Amino acid sequence: MATLLKELPSFSTLLAAYASISAMAMLIRSILNEMVPEKMRKYIATKFTELVSIHFNSDFTFVIEDRWKAADNQIFRAAEVYLPTRVGPSSDSLLVGSNDPNDPTAPIKRSIPPDCTITDDFEGMRLKWSFSSIETKKYYVPNKRFFSLTCKKSDREKVEKKYFPYITKIAQDILNKHESLNINTYDQECSMWESAVFKHPATFETLAMEPELKQFIMDDLDAFVQRKEFFENVGRAWKRGYLLYGPPGTGKSSLVAAIANYMRYDIYDLQFQSVRNDADLRRILTSTSNRSILLIEDIDCSTNVSRDRAKPKEIVEEEEDDEPGPNRSAFDPGVTLSGLLNFIDGLWSSCGNERIIIFTTNHKDKLDPALLRPGRMDVHIYMGYCTPAGFRKLSTTYLGIKDDKLFGSIDDLLKSVEVTPAEVAQQLMISEEPKVALNGLIEFLNMKKNKVEENEAEEEEKSSKEKEAKKKKKTVERQNSMQAAETDTRCIYLT
Structure with a gap:
C-alpha cells in the first residue's frame, strides 16, 4: 500500500496538469469560436447533449x-x-x-x-x-x-x-x-366550459303536450340513436337539429330538459354574449363532448345575423327597435351567420358524433331561411297554447286527478282563450284541494276571456272611430273642393 501511495502523483503535479488541461480547453474553445460558425457550434452542442442523454438518461x-x-x-x-x-x-x-x-x-x-x-x-x-x-x-x-x-x-x-x-x-x-347529468355554460373570462349538476324533473310523462306530438319526438330520438351506420353510409354527420318555437311559457325549456333526461345527454347551454368571433365560436363548439345537447335559446334575440335577410332593412330595424336594448347588441359583430352555419351543417359539423342541436325562439318568422332548412333544423316543433289534453296532463301531475265534472267547462274555455301551460300550472298550484284549484282556474280563464273581449271591443270601437274620422275628413275635403270650384266659377263668370 505504501509503495502504491508513493507512485501516486503529488497534489502540485495534479494541479499543474489540471491547469494545463484547462488552458488547452480554453485555447481550443477560442479557436472554435473564431473558426466555427455559431449555428454549427449550436448544432454540435445539441448532438452532444442528445448523445449524453441517450446513454445516461433512460x-x-x-x-x-x-x-x-x-x-x-x-x-x-x-x-x-x-x-x-x-x-x-x-x-x-x-x-x-x-x-x-x-x-x-x-x-x-x-x-x-x-x-x-x-x-x-x-x-x-x-x-x-x-x-x-x-x-x-x-x-x-x-x-x-x-x-x-x-x-x-x-x-x-x-x-x-x-x-x-x-x-x-x-x-x-x-x-x-x-x-347524474351536467349542464355546461361557457365562461368567457376563463375561456372554458363550466359544469353544474343537472337535475330537472321534466320528463315526457309530465309534459303538457299532445300525446301524438310527444310520441313523435320520442320515436324520432330513438331513430336518431339507432342510425349511426345510416349517417355514415349517406355521408352525413351524426347529428340532429330541432327548432322549438312558440309563445313564451309554452314549455320549450321543459321539453329540452325532457329530451336530456330521456337520452341521458349532458347539455351545453351557449349564450352568444360570450362569443367574440367566428374563430372563438369554432373553438367553443368543438370543445363540446359527444352524446350531448347543444342548446341555443332565443336565437332570434341573441344575434342579428339570424334574422331573415330577405326582409327590407326598414322592417328589420323596426323589429329591432321593438326589442330590449341588451338583446339587440348581445352578439359580437365579428361573428357571422356563416360561422354559425358552418358548424351546424358545414365542414366543422363533422367534428363530433351523436349530437343534438336545439334552437328555441318566440318568433320563427324573424329567422333567416338559411337556418330553417333541413340539415340544420331537421324537426320544427310548435309549442302552442294549452289544449284540453295538455290541461288533463297538468291536472294529473299537480292535483292527482284524471277527471272531474268541471273539466268540461275548462275545456270550453281553453278552446276560446289563449293561455300557456305555465299559466295553467300556476293556477293549479294555488291549492292542493282539486275543487279549489279548478274553480280558481275557471275564474282565471273567465277573467282572461273577458279581458280579451274588452280588448276586442275597444279595438272595434277604435276602428269605428277611425273610420268615422276618415269619413268626416273626406266630407270636409269634398266640401272644400266644391267651394273652391264654385269660387273659381264665380270668378270666371265675373271676368
Missing part, C-alpha cells in the same frame, strides 16, 4: 395538451377522468369539491390540481403523471393545460399501443356509469 416523457389541433384532445379528457381514480398514498395533493346544490351530502368529486404527481402501475410498468397549467398573457386566450407522462424509454411503444387505449376505455366506462 426516461421518456409524453406531453398531452388539452387541445389537439382545432379540437379537444380526447386523451387529455380521458386522463382527467381516469387519474382521480388512481390517487394513492404516493400522491402529494388532490382537488376535491361538489357541484350538486340539491344534495350537500353527496359524495365529493375528485380532480387533479396543478403540479400534482400521480403514480400508476400497468403491466409491470411504473408510470408517473403530472399536471401543469400555464397562464397566458392575453386574457382571451385560455390557459395552457397539459399532462406529462414519464416512463422508461424501453416502454414507450407499449404505452402508446396499450396504455393509452386502456385509460380511454376506463374513462368512457366511468362516464357511462354516471347517474
Whole structure:
C-alpha cells in the first residue's frame, strides 16, 4: 500500500496538469469560436447533449395538451377522468369539491390540481403523471393545460399501443356509469366550459303536450340513436337539429330538459354574449363532448345575423327597435351567420358524433331561411297554447286527478282563450284541494276571456272611430273642393 501511495502523483503535479488541461480547453474553445460558425457550434452542442442523454438518461416523457389541433384532445379528457381514480398514498395533493346544490351530502368529486404527481402501475410498468397549467398573457386566450407522462424509454411503444387505449376505455366506462347529468355554460373570462349538476324533473310523462306530438319526438330520438351506420353510409354527420318555437311559457325549456333526461345527454347551454368571433365560436363548439345537447335559446334575440335577410332593412330595424336594448347588441359583430352555419351543417359539423342541436325562439318568422332548412333544423316543433289534453296532463301531475265534472267547462274555455301551460300550472298550484284549484282556474280563464273581449271591443270601437274620422275628413275635403270650384266659377263668370 505504501509503495502504491508513493507512485501516486503529488497534489502540485495534479494541479499543474489540471491547469494545463484547462488552458488547452480554453485555447481550443477560442479557436472554435473564431473558426466555427455559431449555428454549427449550436448544432454540435445539441448532438452532444442528445448523445449524453441517450446513454445516461433512460426516461421518456409524453406531453398531452388539452387541445389537439382545432379540437379537444380526447386523451387529455380521458386522463382527467381516469387519474382521480388512481390517487394513492404516493400522491402529494388532490382537488376535491361538489357541484350538486340539491344534495350537500353527496359524495365529493375528485380532480387533479396543478403540479400534482400521480403514480400508476400497468403491466409491470411504473408510470408517473403530472399536471401543469400555464397562464397566458392575453386574457382571451385560455390557459395552457397539459399532462406529462414519464416512463422508461424501453416502454414507450407499449404505452402508446396499450396504455393509452386502456385509460380511454376506463374513462368512457366511468362516464357511462354516471347517474347524474351536467349542464355546461361557457365562461368567457376563463375561456372554458363550466359544469353544474343537472337535475330537472321534466320528463315526457309530465309534459303538457299532445300525446301524438310527444310520441313523435320520442320515436324520432330513438331513430336518431339507432342510425349511426345510416349517417355514415349517406355521408352525413351524426347529428340532429330541432327548432322549438312558440309563445313564451309554452314549455320549450321543459321539453329540452325532457329530451336530456330521456337520452341521458349532458347539455351545453351557449349564450352568444360570450362569443367574440367566428374563430372563438369554432373553438367553443368543438370543445363540446359527444352524446350531448347543444342548446341555443332565443336565437332570434341573441344575434342579428339570424334574422331573415330577405326582409327590407326598414322592417328589420323596426323589429329591432321593438326589442330590449341588451338583446339587440348581445352578439359580437365579428361573428357571422356563416360561422354559425358552418358548424351546424358545414365542414366543422363533422367534428363530433351523436349530437343534438336545439334552437328555441318566440318568433320563427324573424329567422333567416338559411337556418330553417333541413340539415340544420331537421324537426320544427310548435309549442302552442294549452289544449284540453295538455290541461288533463297538468291536472294529473299537480292535483292527482284524471277527471272531474268541471273539466268540461275548462275545456270550453281553453278552446276560446289563449293561455300557456305555465299559466295553467300556476293556477293549479294555488291549492292542493282539486275543487279549489279548478274553480280558481275557471275564474282565471273567465277573467282572461273577458279581458280579451274588452280588448276586442275597444279595438272595434277604435276602428269605428277611425273610420268615422276618415269619413268626416273626406266630407270636409269634398266640401272644400266644391267651394273652391264654385269660387273659381264665380270668378270666371265675373271676368
